[in-house]
Amino acid sequence: MPDLTTRRLENLTDGIFAIAMTLLVLSLDFDKVTTSLTTASLHQLLLAQLPKFFNYARSFLLLAIFWILHHQQFHEIKQTDRGHIWINMFVLMFIVLIPFSTTLVGDYPDDWMSEVFFGANMFIVGFLFSLNWYYSTRNYRLIERSFEAKQIALSKRRGLVTPAVSLLAIMVALVNTDLASYTYLLIPIILYLPWFKK
Amino acid sequence: MPDLTTRRLENLTDGIFAIAMTLLVLSLDFDKVTTSLTTASLHQLLLAQLPKFFNYARSFLLLAIFWILHHQQFHEIKQTDRGHIWINMFVLMFIVLIPFSTTLVGDYPDDWMSEVFFGANMFIVGFLFSLNWYYSTRNYRLIERSFEAKQIALSKRRGLVTPAVSLLAIMVALVNTDLASYTYLLIPIILYLPWFKK
Amino acid sequence: MPDLTTRRLENLTDGIFAIAMTLLVLSLDFDKVTTSLTTASLHQLLLAQLPKFFNYARSFLLLAIFWILHHQQFHEIKQTDRGHIWINMFVLMFIVLIPFSTTLVGDYPDDWMSEVFFGANMFIVGFLFSLNWYYSTRNYRLIERSFEAKQIALSKRRGLVTPAVSLLAIMVALVNTDLASYTYLLIPIILYLPWFKK
């Protein structure tokens, strides 16, 4: 099946990203808002969501970074084959885990294992995205011959940022869990460095 | 990435709106329908959904207004760039919160903080939609040169209605929560005034 | 906005149907499968799903009938306008309620109010679909002039079957709830009568 178009793979991926992004709200404690709460405890619960919102926003932005990466990769990838579809299926298999590793790390921000779990999830997704790009561009397998080698190399470099930072965050988590959760801020910072822009 | 098309951003947005609209039903107490209810308490529970249905319908119609606005904006926006994609990601980040602020305000209609929370959610979404339009139309960044300046100005004016009314609703909520929930009726009324139609 | 295309409205609708169809499984008691069950009570629970499966299948097939109707209507409808979009938003507002009225009628098959609730849900969706078609075809508002008047009339006739049968089911439910649940079988039967086929 070397001449299948990528439209349906994009549709499936967009659907899974949409659901994963929506399920991220499960990391907020809205399910604990029950009609039996007193005014005081309701207000307390709502104010307690403020720190949790940053955990939610972090995962949303990481998913957004992955989605934009997917969008950019598939803007160039004009067709698909069996190997390429399977790499993408493994990507999706770990994308759908993100809402749950987010909830975990939101509920146990001080536990090293929850931070390692979250970091491992991000690392695997980031690694598979890079694999996707290596596979697709190798010998111009799924991209057009006219695509510049310099651009391919730049995309490879950019694709390695998220798995590398995730790996770093895992190691930091073993020492200091608070610091680990801020490590991911390196991703947008690095992606804006000149060397990663062209 | 200045020449990416908007198709996939539209797909992702439609997916997230579809899920958010569906999750609105969580604001109704259907999860409390368990097999152990007596006939009398079941009937009581069902009749108690009638006022909650109006809360559900209000959020559904606000989401519909936002979706139609998105549809109209993207009918004109022919391409996307990095800044534009990120504005849209922040839109989606707050769209997915709407089912939960709806549940909150449905469960605690008389609590000022729940009304303020709901209003803040609507204000942020409405504000980001306006930002989206300002960004896209500025110096014809993402729209065609042939697009009439008068039309752009009209769209800007229409886009400000929802954030302005939401801000008003927040202020009203601090005084009278019942009145605050009716404030949103101003949105369709204002949008039908001649000055907001052409 | 008279020249908006229908593509995005179709995408939103397909997304909502996909979620509603998936949430129908909530009417089965799979959430009661917890790890603490004994073998005997697990087997009992699974066998108890058999009658509930028919309730699930009935709603799935009704949703399928509605989706096919939507597909057929939008195959002819080439553009959309403000009134048309709003009719469709109200359709979606009641489509997302179907998983919950299905759960209700599955948990309380012998309660007249649950059957009336389910029937009312189906009636409103069916009625709005008919309204959609009347609105779109009136004076060839959204369809092509070349579309045969005979075909329009046939579609109108077919569109009235579901709301009419739902109304009948509501009335039957007030007398006999068991009979009411079988009333919906009339829909496929009537749609296969020659008078409703051309």
Added chain:
Amino acid sequence: MPDLTTRRLENLTDGIFAIAMTLLVLSLDFDKVTTSLTTASLHQLLLAQLPKFFNYARSFLLLAIFWILHHQQFHEIKQTDRGHIWINMFVLMFIVLIPFSTTLVGDYPDDWMSEVFFGANMFIVGFLFSLNWYYSTRNYRLIERSFEAKQIALSKRRGLVTPAVSLLAIMVALVNTDLASYTYLLIPIILYLPWFKK
């Protein structure tokens, strides 16, 4: 309606696969991660997910196999008709059950009835996919005349692998439930045999 295009059926199917794939994570016990757990019991819970992850991955890969099959079939199927749409609706009716039969078999890996339930679900989906292909290719009903008879026969042969293996797994489950869960590994193995590749 013999000239309807397949685009919307593909959209609906992609949406349902995306949701089903996402709901598979319910088979992991992440909902048991509550803020009241001690560090020790949290770590125990996380480590206990490792075997459950293989159950999750198995269902994800089976769904991926089905989705790729759907993609390949619809790459050739150029139009749809009433019979074809209804076969696909029945496919979707059983696709949405997969997350729940996965949870069942994950919670009760040693229970023969849960393995039979899972196997029956896979068998029905696989059988309906084969029916879909037989229906579509019979007398070139929905495919192009230029499509090679040899290719049609190969697709038929490949399509029978999943229902056949599922039937085998059901029979094995009656004897040995552990062995049954590994039976599905035969699917990728068989699909890579030369006789099933051309």
